[in-house]
Amino acid sequence: MIEKRMEELIELINKANYEYYTLDKPSISDQEYDRYIQELTKLEQEHPELMRDDSPNVRVGGKIINEFKKVTHEIPMLSLGNVFNEEDILDFDAKIKKEVPNPTYVCELKIDGLSVSLLYKNGKLVRGATRGDGVVGEDITHNVKTIKTIPLTLNEKIDIEVRGEIYMSKKSFEKLNKKRLEEGLELLANPRNAAAGSVRQLDSKVAASRNLDCFIYHLPNSLDYNIHSHNDSLEFMKKLGLTTDNHTKTIYNIEELLDYIRYWVEHRNSLSYEIDGIVIKLNDIDKQNKLGYTAKYPKWATAYKFPATLVLTKLKDIKFTVGRTGQVTPNAVLEPVRLMGSVISKATLHNEEYVLSKDIRIGDIVSIKKAGDVIPRVEEAIIDRRDGTETPFEMISNCPICDQTLIKKDASYYCVNELCDAKHIEGLIHYASRDAMNIEGFGTSIVEDFYNMGYLRNITDFYLLKDKKDELIKLDGFREKSVGNLLTSVEKSKSNSLEKLVFALGIRHVGSKTGKILAKHYQTMDNLMNSNFEDISNISGIGNIIGQSVIDYFSNENNLEMINTLKEYGLNMNYLGKVSTNDIITNKTFVLTGSLESITRDELREKLESLGGIVTNSVSKKTDVVIVGDKPGSKYDKAKELGITIWDEQELLNNIK
Numbered sequence: 001m002i003e004k005r006m007e008e009l010i011e012l013i014n015k016a017n018y019e020y021y022t023l024d025k026p027s028i029s030d031q032e033y034d035r036y037i038q039e040l041t042k043l044e045q046e047h048p049e050l051m052r053d054d055s056p057n058v059r060v061g062g063k064i065i066n067e068f069k070k071v072t073h074e075i076p077m078l079s080l081g082n083v084f085n086e087e088d089i090l091d092f093d094a095k096i097k098k099e100v101p102n103p104t105y106v107c108e109l110k111i112d113g114l115s116v117s118l119l120y121k122n123g124k125l126v127r128g129a130t131r132g133d134g135v136v137g138e139d140i141t142h143n144v145k146t147i148k149t150i151p152l153t154l155n156e157k158i159d160i161e162v163r164g165e166i167y168m169s170k171k172s173f174e175k176l177n178k179k180r181l182e183e184g185l186e187l188l189a190n191p192r193n194a195a196a197g198s199v200r201q202l203d204s205k206v207a208a209s210r211n212l213d214c215f216i217y218h219l220p221n222s223l224d225y226n227i228h229s230h231n232d233s234l235e236f237m238k239k240l241g242l243t244t245d246n247h248t249k250t251i252y253n254i255e256e257l258l259d260y261i262r263y264w265v266e267h268r269n270s271l272s273y274e275i276d277g278i279v280i281k282l283n284d285i286d287k288q289n290k291l292g293y294t295a296k297y298p299k300w301a302t303a304y305k306f307p308a309t310l311v312l313t314k315l316k317d318i319k320f321t322v323g324r325t326g327q328v329t330p331n332a333v334l335e336p337v338r339l340m341g342s343v344i345s346k347a348t349l350h351n352e353e354y355v356l357s358k359d360i361r362i363g364d365i366v367s368i369k370k371a372g373d374v375i376p377r378v379e380e381a382i383i384d385r386r387d388g389t390e391t392p393f394e395m396i397s398n399c400p401i402c403d404q405t406l407i408k409k410d411a412s413y414y415c416v417n418e419l420c421d422a423k424h425i426e427g428l429i430h431y432a433s434r435d436a437m438n439i440e441g442f443g444t445s446i447v448e449d450f451y452n453m454g455y456l457r458n459i460t461d462f463y464l465l466k467d468k469k470d471e472l473i474k475l476d477g478f479r480e481k482s483v484g485n486l487l488t489s490v491e492k493s494k495s496n497s498l499e500k501l502v503f504a505l506g507i508r509h510v511g512s513k514t515g516k517i518l519a520k521h522y523q524t525m526d527n528l529m530n531s532n533f534e535d536i537s538n539i540s541g542i543g544n545i546i547g548q549s550v551i552d553y554f555s556n557e558n559n560l561e562m563i564n565t566l567k568e569y570g571l572n573m574n575y576l577g578k579v580s581t582n583d584i585i586t587n588k589t590f591v592l593t594g595s596l597e598s599i600t601r602d603e604l605r606e607k608l609e610s611l612g613g614i615v616t617n618s619v620s621k622k623t624d625v626v627i628v629g630d631k632p633g634s635k636y637d638k639a640k641e642l643g644i645t646i647w648d649e650q651e652l653l654n655n656i657k
Contacts, residue, residue, distance in 0.1 A: 113167030
């Protein structure tokens with residue numbers, strides 16, 4: 001009798017959850033729902049042997065795991081390629097239409113959260129997993145079960161895998177940060193980071209307390225269920241009890257698609273959750289399979305990323321930081337403000353000239369923008385908001401760390417003290433960063449701690465840490481496993497291709513792209529070190545300033561000694577990428593504009609770069625060729641104005657064969 005009543009209560013609660021979260025049509029009051037939960041909880045406490053795995057009370061958390069197990073996805077969870085403007089969208093549409101006349105699309109809001117795979121057996125949730133690298137993710141079932149919008153039992157006893165996005169609503173995020181502020185804890189940056197951090201907690205009670213949500217948007221093997229359109233797959237999953245986003249829309253032509261995007265660019269802030277773009281999918285699943293995939297992305301879908309937006313806040317102070325090259329940069333200390341999902345409290349001011357030209361003052365109300373949706377920067381001061389209390393900007397004359405007199409070069413000031421701690425620390429952080437040697441685990445705080453404790457004083461010291469393993473394990477906050485992971489990552493960095501090392505060295509003016517150009521051109525570190533100014537500066541995409549900087553770097557005996565030490569420690573000094581040459585392409589600079597029918601922009605960029613070409617985004621006197629497709633933009637007009645060589649699609653194809 002008791003067991004039967006528990007089953008009735010679970011059915012009533014599951015039905016209420018389905019009506020509330022999936023259909024948005026609750027049939028019972030909150031009081032009735034709470035009463036059912038209380039009755040079920042009481043019965044489970046009195047008869048724990050009768051508690052079911054799919055009980056709604058599983059969601060309160062309590063399960064603690066020791067580590068996250070790896071999960072291999074039978075069908076890879078591929079990411080999407082990105083487009084950033086209407087020209088790119090037209091390009092995507094043209095590629096689809098080449099294979100699929102009169103295509104129908106489904107447009108979905110791109111939820112800013114964490115991708116998840118849910119596996120059900122006989123209608124019961126048996127596994128939740130992160131995307132990971134697309135092939136191998138992590139088992140987060142214990143945390144997934146705490147999310148109310150993920151049903152523990154489906155409406156049918158079916159075996160199925162579905163995919164979606166776990167996210168945190170704006171309201172839940174604000175509530176969480178308010179609580180953390182009261183507890184004296186560091187505030188979380190944005191809802192996405194908060195959601196990702198929540199599902200990677202070993203203790204499920206933490207995830208349960210965060211009030212996460214989930215939208216389901218993909219059935220990876222629809223044809224196995226005789227479903228032939230993405231729209232039908234969404235309806236099918238909704239009937240099973242899964243929650244889908246009701247802002248999804250079927251689109252029948254490119255004008256509708258652009259209107260949908262324009263609407264959400266303007267109205268995104270009206271949503272109760274963060275979005276960072278629009279996902280565009282071909283609706284016909286049979287035609288999706290016909291189009292297939294590139295090595296990284298499906299050809300039948302893409303993600304439009306929203307343009308950067310501006311917000312206003314107060315500039316409270318200007319602080320100066322010292323970079324790895326010794327460059328001293330003014331940075332704005334801001335009244336915290338939310339911008340595109342992140343709380344911004346500081347932003348770059350670039351250099352003295354930038355601040356003075358815009359007359360930015362301490363105390364100003366300023367506009368903030370995320371450059372490339374990543375790095376916040378101050379755009380301008382709002383002059384008419386001044387009240388006379390603002391303080392004009394003054395550039396400092398001495399290093400804020402070592403007090404050495406600064407030297408001005410070009411538009412920036414530099415600390416030239418070779419012993420300046422700030423320069424060394426920033427250089428070490430840069431060396432270990434993702435785009436450089438990608439030594440995982442060495443974030444700012446660990447590098448600073450290791451520097452201050454004497455373990456890391458220069459980049460060669462990374463490769464001596466293995467000899468200090470016993471000491472490192474004894475440090476506060478470290479264990480054998482965490483130290484082992486750091487040392488494994490250090491060892492792995494030895495096999496990086498040459499361009500990673502060239503960028504990691506911190507040569508002035510040499511970014512990751514320039515590092516790749518130099519590595520591909522010279523093939524070995526010895527060739528690069530023995531090159532001359534004329535040779536380097538004549539490489540397309542390099543020029544005199546970078547050429548002189550490279551020569552200066554390798555003229556320094558300390559730098560040469562350091563590289564020889566890295567050689568002795570076993571670091572790879574060769575370029576490992578593929579190198580093809582084409583007399584028409586190699587060392588030429590290209591700009592693309594308009595839509596091409598036979599090849600996507602990403603594919604063309606990869607092709608040109610594999611043949612030794614350089615692809616840039618803007619037309620200048622240094623541009624060798626502008627490639628023009630359908631509906632070209634202003635780049636085409638500028639190319640004609642400057643007399644730059646112009647190729648149409650057929651000429652392009654002839655030249656890259």
